[in-house]
Amino acid sequence: MSALLRVEKMTHRFGGLRAVSDFNVEVPEGAIYGLIGPNGSGKTTTFNLITGIYVPSEGKVLFEGKEITGKKPFKIVQSGVARTFQNLRIFGSLSVLDNIKVAHHFRTKTGFFRSVLRTPGFKREEIAVREEAMSLLTLMRLEGRAKEQAKNLPYGELRRLEIARALATKPKLLLLDEPAAGMNPKEVHELMELIVRVRDEFKVTIFLIEHHMKVVKGICERVKVIDFGETIAEGNPDEVCRDPKVLEAYLGKRGA
Amino acid sequence: MTGFRIPKLTLSALALFAVVEGLARAGVLNGYIVHIVNLSLIYVILAVSLNLINGITGQFSLGHMGFAAVGAYVSGTVTSIVFKLQPDSTIGYAVFIAAIVLGGLAAAVVGFLIGFPSLRLKGDYLAIVTLGFGEIIRTILNNIPFVGGPRGLLGIPKFSNFGVILVATLLALIVIRNLIESSPGRAMLAIRENELAAELVGVDTTKYKVLAFMVGAFFAGVAGGLLAHLLQIAHPTQFGFMGSVLVLIMVYAGGVGSLTGSVIGAFALTFLSEGLRLVIDVVAETTKLPIGGEWRMVVYAVLLIVIMLYRTEGLMGTRESRIITLEEAGK
Amino acid sequence: MGTIFNVQQIINGLQVGSIYALIALGYTMVYGIVRLINFAHGDFFMLGAYAAYGAFFLFNASLAGLAGKGGAVAFLALVASMAVGASIALLSNRFAYRPLRYKPKLSSLITAIGVSMFLEYFLSALPIIGPSYRSFPEILPKTQIAIGTATISNYVVLDILVAAVLMIGLTLLVKWSALGKAMRAVSQDKDAARLMGIDVERVIAWTFAIGGAFAGAAGLLSGMTYPRIFPYMGIQPGLKAFIAAVLGGIGNIPGAVLGAYIMGLAETFASAYNSLLGEGIAFAILIVVLLVRPRGILGEKTADKI
Numbered sequence: 050m051s052a053l054l055r056v057e058k059m060t061h062r063f064g065g066l067r068a069v070s071d072f073n074v075e076v077p078e079g080a081i082y083g084l085i086g087p088n089g090s091g092k093t094t095t096f097n098l099i100t101g102i103y104v105p106s107e108g109k110v111l112f113e114g115k116e117i118t119g120k121k122p123f124k125i126v127q128s129g130v131a132r133t134f135q136n137l138r139i140f141g142s143l144s145v146l147d148n149i150k151v152a153h154h155f156r157t158k159t160g161f162f163r164s165v166l167r168t169p170g171f172k173r174e175e176i177a178v179r180e181e182a183m184s185l186l187t188l189m190r191l192e193g194r195a196k197e198q199a200k201n202l203p204y205g206e207l208r209r210l211e212i213a214r215a216l217a218t219k220p221k222l223l224l225l226d227e228p229a230a231g232m233n234p235k236e237v238h239e240l241m242e243l244i245v246r247v248r249d250e251f252k253v254t255i256f257l258i259e260h261h262m263k264v265v266k267g268i269c270e271r272v273k274v275i276d277f278g279e280t281i282a283e284g285n286p287d288e289v290c291r292d293p294k295v296l297e298a299y300l301g302k303r304g305a
Numbered sequence: 306m307t308g309f310r311i312p313k314l315t316l317s318a319l320a321l322f323a324v325v326e327g328l329a330r331a332g333v334l335n336g337y338i339v340h341i342v343n344l345s346l347i348y349v350i351l352a353v354s355l356n357l358i359n360g361i362t363g364q365f366s367l368g369h370m371g372f373a374a375v376g377a378y379v380s381g382t383v384t385s386i387v388f389k390l391q392p393d394s395t396i397g398y399a400v401f402i403a404a405i406v407l408g409g410l411a412a413a414v415v416g417f418l419i420g421f422p423s424l425r426l427k428g429d430y431l432a433i434v435t436l437g438f439g440e441i442i443r444t445i446l447n448n449i450p451f452v453g454g455p456r457g458l459l460g461i462p463k464f465s466n467f468g469v470i471l472v473a474t475l476l477a478l479i480v481i482r483n484l485i486e487s488s489p490g491r492a493m494l495a496i497r498e499n500e501l502a503a504e505l506v507g508v509d510t511t512k513y514k515v516l517a518f519m520v521g522a523f524f525a526g527v528a529g530g531l532l533a534h535l536l537q538i539a540h541p542t543q544f545g546f547m548g549s550v551l552v553l554i555m556v557y558a559g560g561v562g563s564l565t566g567s568v569i570g571a572f573a574l575t576f577l578s579e580g581l582r583l584v585i586d587v588v589a590e591t592t593k594l595p596i597g598g599e600w601r602m603v604v605y606a607v608l609l610i611v612i613m614l615y616r617t618e619g620l621m622g623t624r625e626s627r628i629i630t631l632e633e634a635g636k
Numbered sequence: 637m638g639t640i641f642n643v644q645q646i647i648n649g650l651q652v653g654s655i656y657a658l659i660a661l662g663y664t665m666v667y668g669i670v671r672l673i674n675f676a677h678g679d680f681f682m683l684g685a686y687a688a689y690g691a692f693f694l695f696n697a698s699l700a701g702l703a704g705k706g707g708a709v710a711f712l713a714l715v716a717s718m719a720v721g722a723s724i725a726l727l728s729n730r731f732a733y734r735p736l737r738y739k740p741k742l743s744s745l746i747t748a749i750g751v752s753m754f755l756e757y758f759l760s761a762l763p764i765i766g767p768s769y770r771s772f773p774e775i776l777p778k779t780q781i782a783i784g785t786a787t788i789s790n791y792v793v794l795d796i797l798v799a800a801v802l803m804i805g806l807t808l809l810v811k812w813s814a815l816g817k818a819m820r821a822v823s824q825d826k827d828a829a830r831l832m833g834i835d836v837e838r839v840i841a842w843t844f845a846i847g848g849a850f851a852g853a854a855g856l857l858s859g860m861t862y863p864r865i866f867p868y869m870g871i872q873p874g875l876k877a878f879i880a881a882v883l884g885g886i887g888n889i890p891g892a893v894l895g896a897y898i899m900g901l902a903e904t905f906a907s908a909y910n911s912l913l914g915e916g917i918a919f920a921i922l923i924v925v926l927l928v929r930p931r932g933i934l935g936e937k938t939a940d941k942i
Binding site for chain 2 (some may be wrong): 100102121122123126127131132134138139140141142143147150151152153154155157159160161164165166167171174175178214215217218
Binding site for chain 3 (some may be wrong): 365422423426428429430432433434437438440441444448547550553557594595596597599600602603605606607609610613614617
């Protein structure tokens with residue numbers, strides 16, 4: 050299996066602070082790859098760099114063999130990379146269904162004139178978008194909430210909505226930023242099953258940031274550990290969790 | 306599809322036309338009331354076009370009247386020139402319509418020129434820059450002798466009447482509503498809700514912010530042209546910051562994000578304006594105190610502050626009347 | 637062209653800049669502490685001018701012992717203008733801005749527009765004040781001073797000096813006093829400051845008061861120097877001072893002063909060259925700054941946590 054995502058020597062500085070230092074990764078196609086590390090270690094910044102929110106000070110990001118470093122985020126998303134956010138970024142006043150429909154927008158051909166004139170092409174596309182969006186909601190067991198305002202949903206359902214919305218962009222690579230945050234054990238278990246199902250049924254490669262060790266050990270095939278922006282370990286979850294450097298990063302120097 | 310859908314908005318407009326024209330011809334409604342209705346409709350166009358930018362796409366623009374000025378001056382200049390050359394107005398209406406559309410397009414171009422560099426600024430900064438551009442437009446027009454400079458553009462032929470204005474208002478509402486209730490419209494709403502998230506689901510946020518600006522500017526330009534051909538004058542002071550603030554109050558009072566709200570806000574404030582004018586005149590005469598028109602502005606200022614402190618969502622919030630929206634509840 | 641940049645114009649530019657500086661400081665301090673562009677700030681300037689006007693008539697008429705003692709009256713007028721500026725600023729903060737402190741910033745911006753509208757139109761609607769110009773009394777006798785090739789009035793010198801004194805006072809306050817430290821803390825991180833035991837709302841109130849007082853003082857100086865006051869006199873200087881604050885870096889106190897003097901000089905030279913250019917240069921500066929370097933000369937890049 051070839052590397053779907055390759056990051057080479059990526060470094061990023063905010064003023065004098067080096068948030069990410071010489072980050073390298075090869076995420077194979079079809080994998081579930083984990084990125085872990087203590088709080089503030091630079092994980093979300095790494096995701097921001099890959100998705101184009103920041104332009105790396107140094108280094109390259111390659112997706113499907115093509116360089117995407119420095120491209121605008123919406124273009125990166127359109128080429129097949131999607132992500133969710135640590136702090137949910139839902140379109141609160143819009144309905145749950147509309148939240149999903151927005152993610153279909155860039156694949157539609159209806160522009161300003163066809164929308165205003167309500168051509169038959171416009172109407173066909175609206176029906177198609179609606180059907181696709183509803184089927185995605187059904188998969189996420191959110192179809193009953195379709196017409197509700199997104200901000201009224203409970204936390205766990207909002208997390209599922211964000212994942213559904215990211216999937217609606219039909220990505221090949223899905224970056225999940227702490228998808229299990231704030232979930233109870235039952236929800237975590239369901240999430241783990243969901244992620245594996247998404248990978249299998251949608252043929253999406255998963256790159257995820259997580260703190261829940263159960264998730265990491267349960268579904269990640271490979272894991273990379275970073276601290277203060279630097280990579281301190283890499284391997285399969287069991288190896289990494291026994292690595293003394295990793296334990297020191299999380300627990301401090303205690304001869305763990 | 307389900308077959309013929311009743312065009313509620315068009316029917317409502319026809320009904321309004323029938324009522325107003327009928328009452329006017331029967332002598333029940335005098336010209337003054339019809340004039341106020343005309344003004345209200347023009348402000349409806351201004352309010353919904355501003356709402357598209359501020360309320361739907363979430364970009365705070367404070368120079369909206371600048372676009373109206375462009376429309377007024379361009380269309381007024383065109384008709385003035387054509388009718389100086391060809392006083393016989395058999396093709397009059399066609400030229401007028403063309404001039405209005407031209408004014409709108411000119412305003413849209415200005416909207417693009419201003420929007421494209423400015424729309425990467427956020428919140429406060431965007432507000433200030435749009436205010437600045439609005440003032441620049443006004444200053445430029447004040448200093449061009451060809452269009453009358455500080456005296457303004459005078460002698461514009463009076464082509465605007467209730468029928469034309471009503472049709473223009475109806476078209477503006479239909480176009481903007483159709484835009485909002487479509488995929489591009491959802492993209493704009495997403496930008497308002499969470500611009501970063503919109504970008505990260507593949508929405509070209511710059512493109513849609515500029516589009517909202519241009520469409521909003523187009524209709525503001527149309528409104529400006531209609532106004533110029535109603536009052537027969539286009540003057541820099543009509544299009545200053547306070548004019549933009551007045552439209553802003555209409556949008557917020559009605560409900561920012563609701564087209565219905567903008568319609569209500571525009572009518573309410575225009576009628577309120579005239580009502581206050583009359584009240585002030587009466588009070589000044591009876592009490593013989595030097596009470597001036599500035600009190601109207603004081604009322605607006607207090608209204609704006611009260612709305613922001615106690616009911617930011619205005620009258621309608623983001624809800625739409627079923628006359629305007631195409632979406633059926635629970636679709 | 638070289639004749640524009642002479643001593644006369646430079647001094648004029650500094651004088652205009654001094655008035656802008658006093659106003660710009662209020663804008664920048666308030667923005668620094670609550671991230672609000674206080675649209676009404678220019679109107680505190682206007683109210684200061686009217687307060688000074690009122691004070692002059694009050695003291696000149698009633699306290700016969702002060703009649704003719706121009707200096708004392710001028711000083712009292714200055715106190716009055718600063719007090720009124722501060723008071724209106726405090727009232728605006730308390731009743732219009734504080735309720736919206738934790739709501740979206742746009743609401744505060746629109747409310748500030750409303751407050752500005754209210755102050756301007758209320759004053760022009762009041763029969764005793766009215767919308768038209770009023771000439772300002774000559775509180776201090778006007779003399780001419782020669783400096784090199786230039787002849788300037790003592791008012792110009794007064795403007796520059798008073799502004800300088802006030803600005804030095806502010807610098808000392810911000811650098812050395814407990815309030816100054818609290819102000820800096822709150823403008824960096826409101827929540828952390830609160831956790832340190834700082835009464836955030838009191839610090840904000842003090843910031844508004846100081847900013848308003850400075851604007852009021854500028855109103856007195858302006859009234860004296862261009863002896864005309866009217867309810868809309870705050871609009872242009874307010875806008876220009878705001879642009880100056882943005883130029884220097886909004887939220888940055890030395891930046892406001894720097895921006896104000898640059899603005900004053902630029903405007904003076906531009907007007908001498910061509911009056912239309914003079915009218916438009918402020919907006920031109922605004923557009924250039926916002927499109928090229930929005931954070932201004934001394935401003936810092938703000939990073940949003942994503």
